[in-house]
Amino acid sequence: MNPKHIYVLMVLMQVAMAGVAQRRGQYGTIRPVKTDTSLIVKAYMDSLVACMERIDSVIEMESFYGQIHPDGRHYRLFAPLTFYHSPASRVLEYAPRTVVDKVVDAVDATMLHIYLNRPDLVANTESRLKKVGTIRNDIKEPVHHNIEFIDKVGSVPDEPVYVPVEVMVKRPNFWTFGGDGNMQFMQNFISENWHKGGESNYSMVAGLTLTANYNNKKRLKFENKLEMKLGFQTSKSDTLHKFKTNNDMIRYTGKLGLQATKRWYYTLQVLAYTQFTTGLKSNDKKVYSDFMSPFNLNLGLGMDYSVEALNKRLTGSVNLSFLSFNFRYVDRKRLAKSHGVRGNHHTLEDFGSQLTTSLTWKITDQIRWQTRLYGYTTYERALVEWENTITMNVSKYISTNIFIYPRLDDSRKRDEDWNYWQFKEYCSLGLSYQF
Structure with missing residues (x-):
């Protein structure tokens, strides 16, 4: 055997023994050699750089001689370090090779260099790999993949990062509008021989309420309410009038308030009311009231005080006017005296105090009670009005109204039976609508 081959064989045996053997302890136990991981990684990276330089030099030489083989024969340099048989076989082979592959020789020489200098980096052997699965040696040529494009996707247009957005700021609307209307009918038939007497009659009453309120949710509010009612009735006993009014009113209530506390407001209240047409009595030609006769204005x-109780089912307001100015105008001069105007005048002015309470109590979803208590006094005369309307909804558009209206006015002539009290009441069934 050639002495050179014997020398290489001895070196390989030493490398194998150094790579497999471990440092033995005092009692023959195997102790792993402690190595610095950072140094190992650095040394491995340095070896890779050196290998790449050698491979590049080989490729340059092959390109110079016109023999370029860009294939995957360099994988051993970059795969986990494995002890392959070919580097040692090529060194120990006796007969000269007929086919020389410079790339394979360079890779084997590089692997042998690593085996001799850094045997501690060898993680696996070719024998173990063959037990797991054979190594493919049949691939001699590089594998090229043909990629077929089915659809060519066009370039996506660049879009600006910030897209301008049109912002529209609306001014808050502090106004709220509402209202309700109703038309009620009543028919009463009594035969002429009815044992208790009486007469047949027909009656109708219509009402409309409109509201327009302003509240800026800070300190200012402005409330407006317009109420209109007009009713007629007929009776056989009245030979002078085919029909006459039984309910006639036009009333405006306005309040301008400046908030003092959570529920209290400093308020200026305006109250103005009159009627639509003439007021008559059965079998009497005299006109007792008319449009603008009288007309009342109260400041x-x-x-x-804003009322909100019973889980918001009871709402409304209570107004106390310590200083109140009342103005009364009577257009028909002959009606002036009966409405408190003295002398040959159309007007009456006086000062006093007033109380106005307006409440709505939603007892159930079908029953609602609306009440208004108004009182005015000059400390010489007094006027008290208490209007009560109980509405019972039969359906969404059909309802029954019960209206009870007691009134006290000591400026009028005293009646023997009722004193200074007056009273009105009716019950009706008809149409109603809220909006």
């Missing part, structure tokens, strides 16, 4: 300065 009150005071405090207003």
Whole structure:
């Protein structure tokens, strides 16, 4: 055997022994050699750089001689370090090779260099790999993949990062509008021989309420309410009038408030009311009232309390006007005296105090009670009106109304039976609508 081959064989045996053997302890136990991981990684990276330089030099030489083989024969340099048989076989082979592959020789020489200098980096052997699965040696040529494009996707246009957005800021609307209307009918038939007497009659009453309120949710509010009612009735006993009014009113209530506390407001209240047409009595030609006869205007300065109770089922307001100015105008001069105007005048002015309470109690979803208590006094005369309307909804558009209206006015002539009290009441069934 050639002495050179014997020397290489001895070196390989030493490398194998150094790579497999471990440092033995005092009692023959195997102790792993402690190595610095960072140094190992650095040394491995340095070896890879050196290998790449050698491979590049080989490729340059092959390109110079016109023999370029860009294939995957360099994988051993970059795969986990494995002890392959070919580097040692090529060194120990006796007969000269007929086919020389410079790339394979360079890779084997590089692997042998690593085996001799850094045997501790060898993680696996070719024998173990063959037990797991054979190594493919049949691939001699590089594998090229043909990629077929089915659809060519066009370039996506660049879009600006910030897209301008049109912002529209609306001014808050502090106004709320509402209202309700109703038309009620009543028919009463009594035969002429009815044992208790009486007469047949027909009656109708219509009402409309409109509201327009302003509240800026800070300190200012402005409330407006317009109420209109007009009713007629007929009776056989009245030979002078085919029909006459039984309910006639036009009333406006306005309040301008400046908030003092959570529920109290400093308030200026305006109250104005008159009627649509003439007021008559059965079998009497005399006209007792008419449009603008009288017309009442009341200005009150005071405090207003906002009511909200019973889980918001009871709502409304209570207005106390400590200083109130009342103006009364009677267009028909011959009616002036009966409405408190003295002398040959059309007007009456006086000062006093007033109380106005307006509440709505939603007892159930079908029953609602609306009440208004108004009182005015000059400390010489007094006027008290208490209007009560109980509405019972039969359906969404059909309802029954019960209206009860007691009134006290000591400026009028005293009646023997009722004293200064007056009273009105009716019950009706008809149409109603809220909006």
